[in-house]
Amino acid sequence: MRSRRWSIAASGLGLTLLATACGGGGGAGDQVEVFSWWTGGGEEAGLNALIERFEEQNEGIEFVNAAVAGGSGTNAQAVLEGRLQSQDPPDSFQGHAGASLQDYIEAGYLAPLDDFFDEQGLREAYPDQLVEQISYEDSVYSVPVNIHRSNVMWFNPSLLEEAGVDGPPETLDELVDALEAVDAETDAIPMAVGAQWTVDHLLESVLLGSLGTDAYNALWEPGADWDTPEVAEALETFETIMSHTQEESAAEDWQEASRRVSEGEAAFNVMGDWAAGYFDELGALPGEDYDWAPSPGTDGTYMWLSDSFTLPAGAPNEENAYSWLELVASQEGQDLFNPLKGSIPARSDADPANYADSPYLESALAEWQAGPQLAGSFWHGVTVGNRWKNDIDTAVGLYLQSGDLEALNAALHEAAQSE
Structure with a gap:
């Protein structure tokens, strides 16, 4: 040696x-x-x-x-x-x-x-x-x-076909249209979420898809400015997507949200690629019971954790x-x-x-x-330390209770300024 x-x-x-x-x-x-x-x-x-x-x-x-x-x-x-x-x-x-x-x-x-x-x-x-x-x-x-990838959108092909959605949405605007179609044409949940951390996880993909890779990465510099029209627009899109979810539940972790997709109870779920292994455990068939694509607006970028x-x-x-x-x-x-x-x-x-x-x-x-371009997952500890991460989680939790989007934006900006 x-x-x-x-x-x-x-x-x-x-x-x-x-x-x-x-x-x-x-x-x-x-x-x-x-x-x-x-x-x-x-x-x-x-x-x-x-x-x-x-x-x-x-x-x-x-x-x-x-x-x-x-x-x-x-x-x-x-x-x-x-x-x-x-x-x-x-x-x-x-x-x-x-x-x-x-x-x-x-x-x-x-x-x-x-x-x-x-x-x-x-x-x-x-x-x-x-x-x-x-x-x-x-x-x-x-x-x-x-390497695990955070920004993966899992979807049920049969539900998309039933809703008249022609393939996985590539942009956030297309995602919103698809969620509305699923809501109108099927009895399924348009976007499945689980416990609160899965909402944080969804938020990071929406920020990346709305802002782009460079602007997303810049958010995690100490003192970064979150009080911008671009961030406000991203959060408005996040709010629209959340309006098409079932109520998040502390009793249901990510596995339940993923299961809903493969069993035809939900059309979409944004979750890390560890979900692929879970689908295998369930015996779900790729291309039939579930399929995947990059989260809308993030093609060509790996939001990674390791x-x-x-x-x-x-x-x-x-x-x-x-x-x-x-x-x-x-x-x-x-x-x-x-x-x-x-x-x-x-x-x-x-x-x-x-x-x-x-x-x-x-x-x-x-x-x-x-x-690919790389963007670090904030929820999984790449871009922020524990204090900043906890501040974001607290802000999201308060938003889920109040529905106050302006307060969410202000709290996220304050969390960045505290670094």
């Missing part, structure tokens, strides 16, 4: 975190502890495949799978925060790439990975705009292992942590993990043959490798 030249001691963090973890177990050098919330479904299967490959490549190194179940990662993040605060870090932990890691970086919990990126050739393997959007003050702190792995400052088994990061960063590792997870690699050099069994993944990878 090669000698590392980018040790935490040379990272410039100036920290004096403990070099060993009191709760990790085992002696330094003979194990690697990796923390995640991947405990079920395709994500667990993908993780297990990576673990098996790691152990094959690193004989004598025990892999400690410190996954924590529940709460879609919420439980794991609470446990992780406690460990980091008590200077008991795992050797690597899962997180969403981008601004969601900002609090950890500012607290000094993460080591920069610039030298690692250079040594592994990752600046060439990943799209330039991806590296730019995951950087914080010109340094990178995580290794993206996959699972990634980090190197905590004070990792007790730093050398082994780097070996883990090498695997998840590699073409081999990403092509091993992603077909099982139901996502595509963050790298641009994946082998398409590994994704040919999934019509959705095959098409998604082809689009990714064609070099």
Whole structure:
């Protein structure tokens, strides 16, 4: 195993975190502890495949799978925060790439990975705009292992035909017309939503589709101006779309909204591409029970989010942590993990043959490798940290109660000014 030249001691963090973890177990050098919330479904299967490959490549190194179940990662993040605060870090932990890691970086919990990126050739393997959007003050702190797309519109082909809608709408105006047609000609829900976060998720696609990629990305600069006619117009479109949804329900998460589409209860749903795997679980047939297209107005742009792995400052088994990061960063590792997870690699050099069994993944990878424009998902932590995200969620929740669109616009503008 090669000698590392980018040790935490040379990272410039100036920290004096403990070099060993009191709760990790085992002696330094003979194990690697990796923390995640991947405990079920395709994500667990993908993780297990990576673990098996790691152990094959690193004989004598025990892999400690410190996954924590529940709460879609919420439980794991609470446990992780406690460990980091008590200077008991795992050797690597899962997180969403981008601004969601900002609090950890500012607290000094993460080591920069610039030298690692250079040594592994990752600046060439990943799209330039991806590296730019995951950087914080010109340094990178995580290794993206996959890409999910947020701006996907799922639809029921039979309901569109029944409503007289000729194919998936390509613009927001066409979407509004299609929703009105479904409302008038069928008994189905025009646009299905679930719990409140799915409305936040819908909002980001409407903003992107209305404003365009550059203007959308500019919204997430600290102090960005949301008090503009363009944002007001986007929010008016959002309000119109919301008038064609059923009432959001905290008891119904994204799966229920997706199920409504495949079973013919709803015509449209805007949800991330993890829905494709759920449709497979339901036994729904692509092209018959459901189909997909980019959210209206966003063709050619990937609104992305990514699972990634980090190197905590004070990792007790730093050398082994780097070996883990090498695997998840590699073409081999990403092509091993992603077909099982139901996502595509963050790298641009994946082998398409590994994704040919999934019509959705095959098409998604082809689009990714064609070099789309990139826009980060705010809801999934790419563009904003936790405080800003929570402020937006609060504003949306108040809007759902009051229906006051001007108050929503004002609250979104205030949230940006607070950064």
